[in-house]
Amino acid sequence: MRKSFYISDGTAITSEVFGHALLSLFPVQFKHVTIPFIETAEQALEVNQKISVSFQETGERPLVFHTIVNPEVRQIICQSEGVNYDFLNHFVPQIEEALGVKAKPEKHRTHSIHETTYDIRIEAVNFALANDDGSNLKDYGEADIILCGVSRSGKTPTSLYLALQYGIKAANYPFTEDDMRDTLKLPAVLKRFKHKLFGLTIAAQRLHDIRTERRANSRYASLQQCRIELREVENLYRKEKIPFLDSTAFSIEEISAKILAITGLERRKY
Amino acid sequence: MRKSFYISDGTAITSEVFGHALLSLFPVQFKHVTIPFIETAEQALEVNQKISVSFQETGERPLVFHTIVNPEVRQIICQSEGVNYDFLNHFVPQIEEALGVKAKPEKHRTHSIHETTYDIRIEAVNFALANDDGSNLKDYGEADIILCGVSRSGKTPTSLYLALQYGIKAANYPFTEDDMRDTLKLPAVLKRFKHKLFGLTIAAQRLHDIRTERRANSRYASLQQCRIELREVENLYRKEKIPFLDSTAFSIEEISAKILAITGLERRKY
The missing domain is CATH 3.40.50 (Rossmann fold)
Structure with a gap:
């Protein structure tokens, strides 16, 4: 070769x-x-x-x-x-x-340490980790963006990429199976931060495949359950006018670049 | 401008x-x-x-x-x-x-989704998260590398960068204050994975500054404690012949590139 x-x-x-x-x-x-x-x-x-x-x-x-x-x-x-x-x-x-x-x-030290932006990126990574998967709701005021979506729709890798590459503080909030027993409503905790929300969705089949690798033959991974959850979140995004994107065919880089383009969030990298 | x-x-x-x-x-x-x-x-x-x-x-x-x-x-x-x-x-x-x-x-889709490498990167990110900060020792057999060092020496951002950019499965293991009450020894759990260990160290003053932002005026952040911990880990690296590097003056990109150069780990990105 x-x-x-x-x-x-x-x-x-x-x-x-x-x-x-x-x-x-x-x-x-x-x-x-x-x-x-x-x-x-x-x-x-x-x-x-x-x-x-x-x-x-x-x-x-x-x-x-x-x-x-x-x-x-x-x-x-x-x-x-x-x-x-x-x-x-x-x-x-x-x-x-x-x-x-x-x-x-x-x-010429393109990828070397820059005093001004370096700490910003590390702080953003720490923020993403501390605010991963709805684990911490009290810091949402500090977030630049709050990614939401069902489990395994790409929230965590995207929030980490936004932090590492662009110094953006991205929290992420999962809509759970429990939230979907009835029609999904915007959780109270997210209401005051609605302007920071960005939704992710994904094709049901792809979600089913990803979840099956994690927990085969579970209700969680079933195509039926994936379909219900995705229908609910997409309805919610539309009803609440939350900007969203389908991550199925995109890389983390593309999802992140699209989020920045749609929201107008500024890169903190230079 | x-x-x-x-x-x-x-x-x-x-x-x-x-x-x-x-x-x-x-x-x-x-x-x-x-x-x-x-x-x-x-x-x-x-x-x-x-x-x-x-x-x-x-x-x-x-x-x-x-x-x-x-x-x-x-x-x-x-x-x-x-x-x-x-x-x-x-x-x-x-x-x-x-x-x-x-x-x-x-x-021409340099940063678009590549079937073969995309899942590898996501899996590596999940691995880094599941094996962050010594939270999970049972998967070390699967790790490509295990970063070790004291708290706040750069292990977590580096392991995430290695995962996101290069698809490398990096666990990380923190040496704690408790480990240093006596002369630091290689913890039993790391012994069989010694060939995968890579140590990070950092200047005491810089570590003191970082820890102070986190927990001001604590023993944990004191310059004295930082000095003790760093002396112990550096002695351990030397004694056990664990390759290591001082992250003080380097960006995450540089630390990651140096780790790959020193260990010969292959990028899984193309």
């Missing part, structure tokens, strides 16, 4: 995103190799060697996506037997021209 | 990473605007309009980082009054040449 390397003097997250965005356009399978924190000429020579070995073994030049600030390190990587893609250096001169300002590459 | 737009027909995560990696090289402050899911000509015209308004208001052309597959949508964005940066289209021809394969842009 063709190899693709992601190399950086930092975390290599940027080079991974850069390379994957491009390679996802091609109907080709790759073996992915990420090599972060290459900061010295010695380390760079080792990586150069790895790329050459891969070329010799497979007869195909590996693709090499890199984001390296140190010129010496970059040069050594560029002299390897891989095919090099270096988007930083391609675009920097263009941006310098648009801004009328020279780049200051020593500042 | 100069505006920077991140536009995509998907989540816009790639265009954000693309733009931020570049802008982080410049000593300039920006107002960041992300606009995801631009899929129709009509939506694109609206965005085009927003960019023009921003130019008229500020007198400075906004920077526009975009990753758009649909040619019609892309063309409308490119005709705006912003300065356009489009790394997909710059690099696609080069990669086509290297691979001898044409791009199939309909497949």
